Amino acid sequence: MDYIITTEHLTKKYKNFTSVNHVSLHIRKGSIYGFLGPNGAGKSTTMKMLLGLTAPTKGSFTIDGKQFPQDRIAILKEIGSFIEEPSFYANLTGRENLDIIRRILGLPKADVEDALELVGLTEFGDRLAKQYSLGMKQRLGLAGALLGRPPILILDEPTNGLDPSGIHEIRNLVKSLPS
Ligand SMILES: Nc1ncnc2c1ncn2[C@@H]1O[C@H](COP(=O)(O)OP(=O)(O)OP(=O)(O)O)[C@@H](O)[C@H]1O
Ligand SMILES: [Mg+2]
Structure with a gap:
């Protein structure tokens, strides 16, 4: 399957508060992916991690086959x-x-x-x-x-x-x- 974004156990903790808890996404190339959840569920925090605006505490992700953090600049382009x-x-x-x-x-x-x-x-x-x-x-x-x-x-x-x-x-x- 051709995925444009994949995350594996992406996690963000602020001190002892868990904002994003082991999120594993598989988003297909060319799709419109609706990322839904109640207020405070961690949607914005997840997107900020994908953009390198905040560092994951745990987990990893790839975008168009490129790995964060080594390919950060290529990803942002x-x-x-x-x-x-x-x-x-x-x-x-x-x-x-x-x-x-x-x-x-x-x-x-x-x-x-x-x-x-x-x-x-x-x-x-x-x-x-x-x-x-x-x-x-x-x-x-x-x-x-x-x-x-x-x-x-x-x-x-x-x-x-x-x-x-x-x-x-x-x-x-x-x-x-x-x-
Ligand atoms: N810098 C921060 N320090 C501590 N906690 C934070 C920080 N940023 C976000 N949080 C907490 O992480 C949780 C997830 O926040 P986030 O903004 O990702 O939620 P959201 O799903 O985008 O919500 P909304 O639908 O309201 O936009 C919230 O409980 C929030 O208070
Ligand atoms: Mg939000």
Whole structure:
């Protein structure tokens, strides 16, 4: 079976509190994997470990056949992500914020317009990020994750703050991405 993400007994402890307890995931390439559980179940913590944002206490994982931690940089090059509330430079416009990420990733300028278009922000691209509504900030976060169309997306509550039609649009957008 062709798995894009596998974890084996992935565990995170904070002092003596266990946040993630022996999680073994097998996620198929090209699939949309819904990671569900009650508040505090450890979903965000698991995703943070996959992105190298917090170290596992125990266990291991591979992403696209690459092993963490030795292949950390190669792994990150393949993932677009959005964890909880995305953060931006408040005094820059949406377009400028995306352009910063684009330059770091070494992508062509057109990718910013592509990402703005994908999330329906083209007409608000020149508004300051601090003047964005909650839903517009979520869309900008999603645009950042989609920059350069990475093969893997890890999205933590990407529809938070969106109106019902926005939720629908983002769902359709994610479903429409090539697998
Ligand atoms: N830095 C930390 N220090 C101590 N405990 C933490 C830390 N980060 C998270 N936790 C705890 O780990 C548990 C899992 O948190 P996590 O944010 O992963 O849950 P979640 O499944 O994403 O929940 P939600 O649905 O509310 O987003 C919670 O009990 C949380 O309080
Ligand atoms: Mg969470």
